[in-house]
Amino acid sequence: MQIVPVELADRSYEVTVGEGARHELARVVADAVPGARRAVVVTQEGIGIEVETGLPTEVFTVPDGESAKSLTVLEELCRGFARSGLSRADVVVAVGGGVVTDLAGFAAASFHRGTPYVNVATSLLAQVDAAIGGKTGVNIPEGKNLVGAFWQPSAVLCDTEVLATLPPREWASGRGEVAKYALLGISTYLGGPPTADQPVDDQVARCAAIKSAVVSADEREGDRRMLLNYGHTLAHALEASAFGDDERDLRHGEAVAVGLVYAALLARRLGRIDDARVEYHRRVVGAFDLASGLPAGCDPEQLLSFMARDKKAQGDITFVLDGPDGVEVVRGIDRADVVATLSDMESAP
Numbered sequence: 650m651q652i653v654p655v656e657l658a659d660r661s662y663e664v665t666v667g668e669g670a671r672h673e674l675a676r677v678v679a680d681a682v683p684g685a686r687r688a689v690v691v692t693q694e695g696i697g698i699e700v701e702t703g704l705p706t707e708v709f710t711v712p713d714g715e716s717a718k719s720l721t722v723l724e725e726l727c728r729g730f731a732r733s734g735l736s737r738a739d740v741v742v743a744v745g746g747g748v749v750t751d752l753a754g755f756a757a758a759s760f761h762r763g764t765p766y767v768n769v770a771t772s773l774l775a776q777v778d779a780a781i782g783g784k785t786g787v788n789i790p791e792g793k794n795l796v797g798a799f800w801q802p803s804a805v806l807c808d809t810e811v812l813a814t815l816p817p818r819e820w821a822s823g824r825g826e827v828a829k830y831a832l833l834g835i836s837t838y839l840g841g842p843p844t845a846d847q848p849v850d851d852q853v854a855r856c857a858a859i860k861s862a863v864v865s866a867d868e869r870e871g872d873r874r875m876l877l878n879y880g881h882t883l884a885h886a887l888e889a890s891a892f893g894d895d896e897r898d899l900r901h902g903e904a905v906a907v908g909l910v911y912a913a914l915l916a917r918r919l920g921r922i923d924d925a926r927v928e929y930h931r932r933v934v935g936a937f938d939l940a941s942g943l944p945a946g947c948d949p950e951q952l953l954s955f956m957a958r959d960k961k962a963q964g965d966i967t968f969v970l971d972g973p974d975g976v977e978v979v980r981g982i983d984r985a986d987v988v989a990t991l992s993d994m995e996s997a998p
């Protein structure tokens with residue numbers, strides 16, 4: 650097992666990465682939540698991963714998909730926790746991908762104004778990103794993740810064995826985030842950024858270490874944590890514009906892969922990086938077996954309007970861009986450059 654510490658003063662915790670990490674749960678609960686006398690597990694039917702908390706436990710299953718991240722499901726969960734007799738000294742265990750960890754984490758943040766929780770991350774995306782860092786929340790019709798809280802888990806387990814049952818598109822989605830960490834160029838005590846030829850355990854551990862370093866430096870999303878949104882400005886616009894359109898439906902990390910290459914092209918247009926650096930972005934995205942072309946039929950003006958609405962935009966358009974000093978937040982980008990760069994993109998085959 651590889652242990653990645655997340656240093657946050659009295660809210661510090663460990664991420665345990667490796668095959669069979671889920672079997673550490675009872676020990677981790679006993680160590681990280683010593684006062685707990687009972688547990689609730691929040692998971693989804695399709696995940697089918699049983700865990701042993703070491704405590705009397707009630708299991709709650711929530712629906713599959715983004716729609717589970719709702720205030721309605723949150724209410725059902727909290728009412729279930731109450732009926733289960735869960736106290737604020739007890740523990741919530743999330744067993745699932747980012748939908749489950751975001752939802753169960755927010756339920757834990759809200760229940761008794763804050764109950765400890767442990768994430769058992771079962772998707773690649775949750776293992777490298779969503780389960781670490783304490784951003785929790787649900788969606789409302791007015792926007793994704795609009796209602797939430799910063800509430801750090803007491804521990805995170807990333808069991809790479811359970812990825813065996815992960816559907817191919819979900820793997821691709823997770824690889825998009827791994828490619829993001831690869832291109833951020835941040836080294837940690839584990840070494841350099843993840844690479845596509847490493848065993849998945851090492852990739853997960855390196856991504857977890859980068860996320861941990863960024864979150865430790867900036868828990869509540871100032872500029873440093875915003876770096877984790879590399880490739881995400883276009884990705885969010887693609888996701889928003891593909892909403893309800895099956896043909897163009899992209900998983901989050903697949904959209905991030907496209908967004909990473911777009912961000913490189915925009916950085917080149919702004920004179921921040923050269924052709925070789927753009928090629929490097931394409932190579933890395935390709936090495937993670939991801940496409941980087943713009944989905945057919947995208948409307949540049951529509952994408953621009955979504956990008957201008959992106960939560961990082963404070964009046965003007967803000968991007969995370971590579972440059973001579975590495976990847977950084979760049980504000981006040983000209984709309985004309987944003988649109989022109991869209992036409993520099995290849996179309997997806």
Ligand SMILES: NC(=O)c1ccc[n+]([C@@H]2O[C@H](COP(=O)([O-])OP(=O)(O)OC[C@H]3O[C@@H](n4cnc5c(N)ncnc54)[C@H](O)[C@@H]3O)[C@@H](O)[C@H]2O)c1
Pocket residue numbers: 693695696713714715718745746747748749751771772773774775778779780781782783784785794811812813814815816819822901
């Ligand atoms: N809090 C954060 O910092 C953060 C960061 C990134 C993403 N997110 C959130 O994460 C969510 C996306 O997470 P996701 O990509 O993990 O999607 P997801 O949770 O919907 O999981 C994808 C699918 O895979 C299934 N699944 C998960 N693990 C499995 C396994 N081991 N075997 C078989 N099936 C499995 C799930 O049931 C689901 O159907 C989004 O809601 C996003 O907003 C949060």
Ligand SMILES: [Zn+2]
Pocket residue numbers: 778826881901905
């Ligand atoms: Zn992401």
